Amino acid sequence: MPGLDEVSDNKSDGLRTAARHPVPRGEPILEMRALQKKYGAVEALKPASITFLSGEVHAIVGENGAGKSTLIKLLTGVIRRTSGEVYWCGKPVQLDNPQEAIARGINAVHQEVVLCPHLSVAANMFLGDEINSAGLMRKRAMTEAAQSVLDDLGFNLPAAAPLGSLTIGQQQLVATARAAMRGTQFLIFDEPTAYLTRQESAQLFRLIRRLQGEGVTIVYISHRMEEVFELADRVSVLRDGTHVGTRKIGETNDAELITLMINRTIEQIYHKEHFPAGEVIVETRGLSGPGFADVSLTVRAGEIVGLYGLIGAGRSEFALGLYGRHASTAGEVYWQGRKVNIANERIAIDLGIALAPESRRDQGLCLNLPIGLNINLPIFSRLTRGLTINRQKEIENADRQIRDLKIKTPSRRVLVSAMSGGNQQKIVIGKWLSHGAKLFIFDEPTVGVDVGTKAEIYRLFARLLENGAGIILISSYLPEVYELSDRLHVFRRGRLVASHDYHAASHEEVLTQAIGV
């Protein structure tokens, strides 16, 4: 694969990687010995000893708060260890700063894209390492080099386009290409498929196998068991900051891994409780709006209606249309039998609709404000007495949601930005619980959320249904939406293309309908 050298040295192929510090395949390339990180009295990572073998795909699984992000930050030099040692190719290294890690060939592709949307794809790929002659950037050379890298990887992406014009999934692929290009010897992937379509995930896996073939060591962090079992040679499990074990993939199964991760069994996660369906809460007839057209469905009390589809299929757009965020262009909505015009969010909320949006960072939370304020945001008018807010009720409500949802925080005054993904999702949900909605729309509620919190969220669904609410569940994770939905609708290109009762169709059928083969 053409690397940075290509333009200046005319090397024809092969990653730069293989030329650096060659360690024979199967030998330890990075060894952590009793690596520990403490923040004050809190141990984010207890002394962990994991050995990564050269050329392997090593998966790491564990709940949020288990220490995975701490581990990544330690290995990429973002934070400093409290104690312990790291050996790289047999020699002890400091890894005090990101430059040192990159110089050694350790790179990471993060879950959230951390590139510059206003710059071109090529500019992003060469960011920090531009091709210069006499101080002037050789832009055309970089664009051509970037394009050949992308083509070589099989990513069908234009190198000259602004990064922001690509979908999030495509941006992730650019981030991956960038990391792969930099003379990487050790590449860490953190939940890389969270925003990828199925085709993009397949492209990513091909790339991973190819990098592996070229001698790169891959660390793959994911909550998706099927990916772990498809890609990895070995898997390590972290729980509560502790390394609880490493297994060869062939010698374990997902049930054992999950048990190691949370000390609970797999049956307890996707346990579907069926409630008797009550009256119709909402019915849409031919509803159309920006990004979706002609969607007709009903939701009854006590049932979960699942919307499955690839990213961009129009499900979130439908949810936002129903919620009044965008004006609908055609169709009707009936709320408890009565025709309504949901022109804005306030009307939707007052009717009794709650929305936990797709992106909790961009749409769901005010990150630099306290948990308590976020939780109470939809109901402040109810908490107001005359001119001022009833402080007592404000505090009580926030504390109650924190308690009921088991949000891990010392206080309601902590800023939301300090919370892990799972806890942030709980805060998004907690906003709506005191509101007493009848219809809950959950858009990707468990993306980036650890298994333990996932199970808690599913139990919460059951509680809501028990109390007579209805749920619309939007998910791109087929096992999840398949197991939980009483009725499953498949979306493709903005339209509702198929509907199934619980377990009436097979996974393959649903997938085929979503892809549209």
Place this chain on the structure above:
Amino acid sequence: MSADTVDSGAGPAPRKGVSILFGLTLLGLLLFLWLLLGLATNSFWTPNNISNLLRQGAMTAILAVGQTFVIITAGIDLSVGAVVGFTSVIVAWLLAAGVPLWIAIILTLAFGVLIGAFHAFGIVRMGLPPFIITLATLTSLRGIGLLITNGSTISITNEAFTNFSRANFLGVPSLFWMVIVVAIPAYVFLHLSRFGRYLFAVGSNSEAARLSGVNVHRTIYLAYILSSTCAAFVGLLLASRIGIGNATQAEGWELQAIASSVIGGTSLFGAVGSVHGPLLGAFILATINNGANLLNVNSFWQRIITGVLIIVIVYFDQLRRRGAR
């Protein structure tokens, strides 16, 4: 799992905004300056000088409070100095035309409301950045004021009006009492009412606020109307103080207001601010001004000191916030 979230429990978690400790630090700084100046020169601790200081600081303080509401929503209001000048012309013109005093006052304040609504309209309906729309008003209001006065000054002969600024109640200048008159409702609004909470939410993430049922447009209208109305109020006070209406008054006061707000702990990125912070910031700046005059320090040095002060205070505030992570 995001790359940049801290595991909860990893060290003291960051808390919101302008803490009590920070407020006390500002108060301490203010008192320290007063002590220092009292020792450095005889004329500082005279009733006359203190009254002067309070009067000058009062106008900046009220401007700073209005400005803070806007900055909390992650916006900015560059027009407030121009509004002060413009509204001083308006009230002078109205009084000279024989309009009864209280009607003139109400009409002038109404102008403030209108200007603020215009800003919000530009931001919400036309999608203009706050910087741009308030910059436009900054330049054009001066022009309109000069047109009305034909470049000259309008004298105010209404003695009740002009005597107000010279009066004292309970030994304290009336202008300073006006600060209290503004500060108390402002505090109730910002910290005790839901509209204050909405300001913070919109400044933090307007999309999330909107999806949580906050009327974002109304909140923005509220912030800018309050800022311009505070400026109109200061215009009245200024006209009362100097007895004339002149379109070129209050040049640069918007920057003083912003500086006071920022020294008081408001973040220009939005979602962080208070009422007591900008007030203390304004009086710190007024004290520096006053002290520099008394010590015969070249007025150019005052600007440098103000600039240094902004850097120092904001830097240490950033450290405090980051240190909690």
